Amino acid sequence: MPEQTDHPEQPVQPAPPEQPVAPEQPEHRFTPDAEWRRVSPKYLVVEVIGSIITTAIIVAALLVAFSLWGLWWAPWAAGAVALVAIVAIAFEPRRVRSIGYRLREDDLLFRRGIMFQRQVAVPYGRMQLVDITRGPVARALGLADLKFVTAAAATAVTVPGIPEAEADRLRDELVALAESRRAGL
Amino acid sequence: MSGAAPAKPVVDLADGEWHRLHPASPLLRGGLVFIAIAGFVIANLRERVVEFFLVVFAPGQLDDGFGEWSDENDWGRDPIGGIVANNLVGWALLAVLLVVVLVIAGFWLSWRMHTFRVTPEAVEVRSGILFRSHRSARLDRIQGINITRPVFARLFGAAKLEVQVAGQSGNMQLAYLGSSLTDGLRRDILRLASGARAKSGPAPAVALPAVASGEAAAEPLPGAAPAAGLAAAPGAAPARIGSRAGAIVGQRVDEFLAPELDPELAPPESVVHIPVGRIVGSTLLGGAAFWMLVVAGVVVAGILTRQLWLLFSFVPAAIGLVSYLWSRITKSLRYSIAGTPDGVRVGYGLLSTANHTIPPGRVHAVEATQWIFWRPFGWWSVRINVAGQSVTNGSEAAQRTQVLPVGTAEDVQRVIALLLPEAAEGGPVAGQIGSGLTGRSGQDGDGFSATPKRGAWLHPFSWRRIGWAAADGIALLRRGSLVRRLVLVPLARMQSVALSAGPVRRGLGLAELRLHTVVGPVVPSLPVIEREAGEALFAHLADEAVERANEDRSQHWGRETADA
Structure with missing residues (x-):
């Protein structure tokens, strides 16, 4: 249900094009993206909840250590961890906005990160499989992660926070693209 | 079931019929353990046996009580003594006989049930007595074929053939086959895999020179040599073995002494020799x-x-160190590498020999390395990434990914030209290998990009070495000063490309570029590159990878020739 409401931000590709740019594959009507696509803004919630839970566990463990063994530095460490987490959460919206992907004519482009930037190009013909995973929080929000697997372990491209219906559609489209551009290993 | 293998000597194993393995394979695979156990038992009973003979042949020489099988002295207190003392010798012998018979029957049965066949589509293996398994490897997914001949197997004239497929545990072993038939089988599998299906049957096998039977096997017909190899198997009629024993021994000796790689198979000028x-x-x-x-x-x-x-x-x-050095030296001896129509063939080994064939279009990355101690001598080693074989980190896999243990810069040129035909002599790539191996930026006209001086913050010693070049669909990346490296990646098989920059690199206006290939010892990366140049190279590589992959037809390397 929620997927209809959560793309407004997302420049979804212009609905069924009149004539695809790639005429050699008439069976897959596919238009390459002109712009970067962003992940759903709801993904911010997933990230924030995740970092809050992690921080809470660490802080709780430190406080327990303080109360049981009287480690004097434990409350300070807990405070530092909480501070770092708050700063990280403050930057979270920018980090989520930095995640982008783009279906080009022959390959998928993926980028993420503001401090540590990474940009990957994966030719469709190299995709061995497309994997959809859903974490508990993401599932509650109707989001899914799309993972692309090639023969190289280092490729490691996972597009997080895609609305479930969109993820299914994207998976089918990518599988079809991979099939039509199948190269050897 | 079509499992009945023909009883006659077979010349062509790739005829689509089910075949059995070499009759000595149970012995070679598991029987040696059995023999070792027997040896262990006998060794432990040695004193007992010696004493027994002393008692029989020299009575009276020993103290009283020796040789008396009773519960009162040492003789009766171990299992054997107990058996003798309780008059159970007959039963014990019967039990031992039963175990031996059962083991032999088990081995025989597993040999009977272990069959394989090669069809135009796949290599299939059926095995198992109670739990049957049927594996099949599609021919167009074959990444390489390895043949190993351990010392013991060579004494029996047997060899192990391994078909390598992409995947974690997908390799199929045929252990063991008749040694002289194995090379023919490898050739036939590769011929089928190459897509050249026009020719079938044993005709091409006869047309090509006999492979491993050694040049001294002076048979009138080349095709008859493998037949002799099979007749030499222990399963043949005893009378014939008796009459042909001399010939067989001669053939074994010839096989043992024959060069690992038959020079007739490969153009001699392409073979690298290591003193x-x-x-x-x-x-x-x-x-x-x-x-x-x-x-x-x-x-x-x-x-x-x-x-x-x-x-x-x-x-x-x-x-441990000495045995490592010794095994490295013996494995490097009699090293040979040559281009055959069905791929690059690398062979090595003195006592246990091995060779593997890498069909065209299966090499995902090549790296030439030279570490500082080798620099005065100009020695290099070459390693490759191939799908399916470098996943495990075993020493055998490491051996296979190393195609040149040590060689000069000219040897490296020749080996790379074999592995990547695009880098053959005279092409633009070949011209750049030399400067890629030893050059550093600042030398004009070597075709490699220069790294800005601020890269020295990250790589103080090697920043001048870091650079890239691209030609003919091959990316050349050089780096490293203490350990010099030159990596060549055929873009037609590159999986993906990544450009990344952490805070330090971004502050310096630099980036890091990585080319992703299948898992292996070679990691193609450019640790430092100027930001804009990196963006441009990223875009260029991403485009060219797609283009080259579309043009690449090397998966079925024989198809054009068969159609033509």
Whole structure:
């Protein structure tokens, strides 16, 4: 249900094009993206909840250590961890906005990160499989992660926070693209 | 079931019928353990046996009580003594006989049930007595074929053939086959895999020279040599074995002495030869040399200070080191590499020999390395990434990914030209390999990009070496000063490309570029590149990878020739 409401931000590709740019594959009507696509803004919630839970566990463990063994530095460490987490959460919206992907004519482009930037190009013909995973929080929000697997372990491209219906559609489209551009290993 | 293998000697194993393995394979695979157990038991009973004979042949020479099988003395207190004392000898012998018969029957049955066939689509293996398994490997997914001949197997004239497919545990082993048939089978599998299906049957097998039977097998017909190899198997009629024993022994000796790679199969000028001195020298100057010095120093210190425990505690390390060096040297001996129509064939080994064939279009990355101790001699080693074989980190896999243990810069040129036909001599790539190996930026006209001086913050020693070049669909990346590296990646098989920059690199206006290939010892990366140049190279590589992959037809390398 929620997927209809959560793309407004997302420049979804212009609905069924009149004539695809790639005429050699008439069976897959596919238009390459002109712009970067962003992940759903709801993904911010997933990230924030995740970092809050992690921080809470660490802080709780430190406080327990303080109360049981009287480690004097434990409350300070807990405070530092909480501070770092708050700063990280403050930057979270920018980090989520930095995640982008783009279906080009022959390959998928993926980028993420503001401090540590990474940009990957994966030719469709190299995709061995497309994997959809859903974490508990993401599932509650109707989001899914799309993972692309090639023969190289280092490729490691996972597009997080895609609305479930969109993820299914994207998976089918990518599988079809991979099939039509199948190269050897 | 079509499992009935033909009883007659077979010349062509790739005829689409089910075949059995070499009759000695159970012995070679598991029987040696059985023999070892028997040897262990006998060795432990040695004193008992000796004493027994003393009692029989020299009575009265020993103390009283010896030879008396009763519960009162030593003789009766171990299992054998107990058996004798209780008059159970007959039963014990029966039990031993039963076990032996059962084991032999099991081996025989598993040999009977282990069959394989090669069809135009796949290699299939059926095995197992109670739990049947049926594996099949599609021919167009074959990444390479390895043939190993351990010393024991060579005495029996047997060889192990392994079909390598992409995947974690997908390799199919045919252990063991008749040695002389194995090379023919490899050739036939590769011929089928190449897509050249026009020709079938044994005709091409006869047309090509006999492979492993050795040049001294002076048979009138080349095709008859494999037949002789099969007749030599222990399963043949005893009378014929008796009459042909001399011929068989002669053939075994010839096989043992024959060069690992038949020079008739490959153009001789493409074969790299490694002098023995270079193998020994490079091994001693390799990474193990350092540890050898450490061990030697400790031993000397132990002798000087009379701390003998030091000596003893380092004996295992020394033994391990020496055996490692020895195995490295013996494995590098009789090394050969040559281009055959069905791929590059690398062979090595003195006592246990092995060779593997990499069909065209299966090499995902090539790396030439030279570490500092080798630099005065100009020695290099070459390693490759191939799908399916470098996943495990075993020493055997490491051996296979190393296509040139040690060689000069010219050898490296020749090996790379074999592995990547685009880099053949005269092409633009070949011209750049030389500067890629030893060059550094600042030398004009070598075709490699220059790294800005601020890269020295990250790589103070090697920043001048870092650079890239691209030609003919091959990306060349050079880096490293202490350990010089040149990596070549055929873009047609590159999986993806990544450009990344952390805070430090971004502050310096730099980035890092990585090319992703299948898992292996080679990691193609450019640790430092100017930001804009990196963006441009990223875009260029991403486009060209797609383009080259579309043009690439090397998966079915024989198809054009068959159609033509």
